[in-house]
Amino acid sequence: MHAILGLQLISALVSASFLFLLAAGVWLVFGVSRFLNLAHGSLFMLSGFLAYALSEVLLDRGGFWVLVGTVPVLMGLLGAGLERLLIRRFYGAPLRVQLLPMVALIFMISDLCRYVWGEFPKGVPVLGRFGVVSIGGVTFPGYYAVVIAVSGGVALILGWIVQRTRWGRLVRAVAQDREMAAACGVDESRLATQVFAVGTALAGLAGVLVVPISGASLGMDVSAVIDAFVVVVVGGLGSILGAAATAVLVGLTQAFGILVLPQFAIAFVFALMAMVLVVRPKGLFGVD
Amino acid sequence: MWDARTLETARPRAREPVWVWLSLSAGLLVLPLVLPSPYVVQAVDILLAALLAASLNLLVGYGGLLSLGHAAFFGVGGYVAGILVKRVGLPWFATAGIGTAAAVLTAAVIGFFCVRLAGAYFVMLTLAFGQLLYTVFWKWKEVTGGDDGLTDVFPPVPWTDSTVYYYLVLVVVGLALWGLWRVCESPFGAALKAVRDSPHRAEAIGIPARRVQWAAFTLSGGLAGLAGSLFVFHHGSMFPKAAGWQSSAEAVLMAVLGGPDRFVGPLVGAVVIKTLAFLVPRATPYWQFFLGLVIVLAAFLAPRGLVELRVRRRRWG
Numbered sequence: 001m002h003a004i005l006g007l008q009l010i011s012a013l014v015s016a017s018f019l020f021l022l023a024a025g026v027w028l029v030f031g032v033s034r035f036l037n038l039a040h041g042s043l044f045m046l047s048g049f050l051a052y053a054l055s056e057v058l059l060d061r062g063g064f065w066v067l068v069g070t071v072p073v074l075m076g077l078l079g080a081g082l083e084r085l086l087i088r089r090f091y092g093a094p095l096r097v098q099l100l101p102m103v104a105l106i107f108m109i110s111d112l113c114r115y116v117w118g119e120f121p122k123g124v125p126v127l128g129r130f131g132v133v134s135i136g137g138v139t140f141p142g143y144y145a146v147v148i149a150v151s152g153g154v155a156l157i158l159g160w161i162v163q164r165t166r167w168g169r170l171v172r173a174v175a176q177d178r179e180m181a182a183a184c185g186v187d188e189s190r191l192a193t194q195v196f197a198v199g200t201a202l203a204g205l206a207g208v209l210v211v212p213i214s215g216a217s218l219g220m221d222v223s224a225v226i227d228a229f230v231v232v233v234v235g236g237l238g239s240i241l242g243a244a245a246t247a248v249l250v251g252l253t254q255a256f257g258i259l260v261l262p263q264f265a266i267a268f269v270f271a272l273m274a275m276v277l278v279v280r281p282k283g284l285f286g287v288d
Numbered sequence: 289m290w291d292a293r294t295l296e297t298a299r300p301r302a303r304e305p306v307w308v309w310l311s312l313s314a315g316l317l318v319l320p321l322v323l324p325s326p327y328v329v330q331a332v333d334i335l336l337a338a339l340l341a342a343s344l345n346l347l348v349g350y351g352g353l354l355s356l357g358h359a360a361f362f363g364v365g366g367y368v369a370g371i372l373v374k375r376v377g378l379p380w381f382a383t384a385g386i387g388t389a390a391a392v393l394t395a396a397v398i399g400f401f402c403v404r405l406a407g408a409y410f411v412m413l414t415l416a417f418g419q420l421l422y423t424v425f426w427k428w429k430e431v432t433g434g435d436d437g438l439t440d441v442f443p444p445v446p447w448t449d450s451t452v453y454y455y456l457v458l459v460v461v462g463l464a465l466w467g468l469w470r471v472c473e474s475p476f477g478a479a480l481k482a483v484r485d486s487p488h489r490a491e492a493i494g495i496p497a498r499r500v501q502w503a504a505f506t507l508s509g510g511l512a513g514l515a516g517s518l519f520v521f522h523h524g525s526m527f528p529k530a531a532g533w534q535s536s537a538e539a540v541l542m543a544v545l546g547g548p549d550r551f552v553g554p555l556v557g558a559v560v561i562k563t564l565a566f567l568v569p570r571a572t573p574y575w576q577f578f579l580g581l582v583i584v585l586a587a588f589l590a591p592r593g594l595v596e597l598r599v600r601r602r603r604w605g
Contacts, residue, residue: 030408034408036408036411036412038411086584089588090587093591095354095407095408095411096348096354096540096544096548097544097587097591099354099356099411099540099544100541100544100545100583100584100586100587100591101583101584101587103537103540103541103580103583104579104580104581104583104584104587105580106537106580107576107577107579107580107583108576108577108580108581110576111574111576111577111580112577114574115574115577222419222533223419226415226416226419229412229413229415229416230412230416232412233405233409233412233413233416263427263428264423264424264427266420266423267420270416270417270420273413273416274401277401277404277405277413278401278404281404281405
């Protein structure tokens with residue numbers, strides 16, 4: 001029993017890691033541009049397949065860490081391009097019009113992945129390289145520890161950037177009052193591109209990290225974006241570390257829900273969400 | 289950059305002349321007599337899609353509430369009706385009613401939570417709840433049949449004939465759309481629009497904003513359930529995908545591409561999208577990519593919907 005609980009705790013932290021990386025991207029873009037990135041999960045899926053495609057070249061020459069470094073950079077560039085060419089034209093549009101290009105992106109990315117990589121899931125077999133770790137009688141793949149450490153590190157760095165650096169101050173200023181920030185000389189249009197690129201790069205990081213565990217597969221796009229949305233709704237628009245704490249809470253709910261009701265574990269997450277909505281509609285860490 | 293002037297919502301309503309309605313009804317009545325039977329099956333699908341899109345538009349157009357979980361209520365209607373026929377053995381027309389009632393109830397529960405949020409949060413929440421129901425249909429194999437679907441739930445003769453069923457659906461969908469139109473034009477519809485345009489002012493003149501939106505959500509989900517329970521007896525089967533987010537997104541596309549500011553917009557959208565979805569997959573297996581291109585083009589060229597495009601051309605010509 002002790003070992004099972006320990007293992008569930010680890011897997012909760014692993015899923016929390018991915019939840020955080022995904023939610024942070026949605027959260028940043030929505031905070032700065034008031035734009036709901038429905039295609040975030042599709043970018044995540046694309047990164048997964050990209051990681052698989054690059055792994056054939058990079059894994060032998062540079063190793064796994066080169067792969068982990070490359071995919072987010074490529075995705076960040078793609079995100080910047082997308083924002084410049086398509087997405088920025090819809091800022092300030094009514095939500096129902098904003099939705100159109102995003103649904104189109106979901107459809108197109110999904111068919112693109114199907115066309116290039118086919119119907120079947122693709123994996124990158126590197127789990128064995130990281131050995132196993134044993135803590136207090138609980139044994140789990142070392143790679144899990146890597147994922148938790150990377151995403152925890154990203155949470156801290158991102159929190160530091162947003163709270164302490166000049167760029168982070170500009171981001172918070174635009175998020176709080178776009179027009180006032182623009183009037184004070186902040187180039188909000190460039191900032192919007194940068195933030196979208198960062199969000200996409202985070203999706204890229206999540207994508208490359210998830211492939212060794214569960215592979216890249218069609219259909220992971222929508223489940224990922226829903227998970228990210230759940231974290232954003234439960235956590236609310238507050239701080240990066242609040243989003244991280246929410247991700248851990250949702251991850252725990254998921255992992256222990258599986259122990260109780262394996263098929264419908266997702267129901268527990270929804271119960272949590274419903275409770276938060278009734279008690280505190282702006283989210284656990286939300287500020288008005 | 290986005291130009292806000294292209295989307296002001298207040299516009300004088302152009303009334304269609306009587307002959308438009310008369311020729312449309314006449315056309316719909318003779319349609320199954322002229323069309324070969326595979327196309328009649330398709331025509332029934334379009335009618336049901338039109339009801340789904342119009343019911344969704346009560347939220348999207350009149351309520352300004354963008355739901356991405358609407359197909360889940362379609363699924364509730366279809367699955368409840370189908371399951372009751374298959375596993376309990378109730379008569380099919382009774383279960384169609386029960387299926388609709390179940391959708392009303394589900395929409396009331398989910399709507400209770402969703403109308404507490406606005407804007408993007410509403411979108412996220414409806415998407416999440418919709419996928420929750422989808423998961424139930426997909427994973428609860430013993431009852432719903434899971435991935436293999438719920439099959440063999442055909443109604444008795446003569447309703448298995450697609451022409452006969454077409455007329456039944458035509459009458460039911462016609463009545464439902466007429467009722468929905470009356471609701472949209474009623475004081476309730478005006479209250480819903482008032483809440484959309486300015487929730488605070490609406491509250492100030494005594495409109496219970498949240499309750500109005502909740503009622504709209506419930507009605508809208510119920511009509512989607514009606515479409516679902518007609519759908520299951522049309523095809524004799526129901527699959528989880530019909531309740532999933534793709535179907536919800538398709539319904540939103542019908543409403544938004546058709547033109548959510550008018551009652552007929554979603555109906556036009558349903559005809560266009562369903563026809564595309566019928567024809568294009570024959571040419572390419574990657575038809576979603578093609579649909580994506582169409583959507584992006586439409587978002588640039590006709591952000592108010594196809595119906596408004598026609599109106600504009602008439603004004604210029």
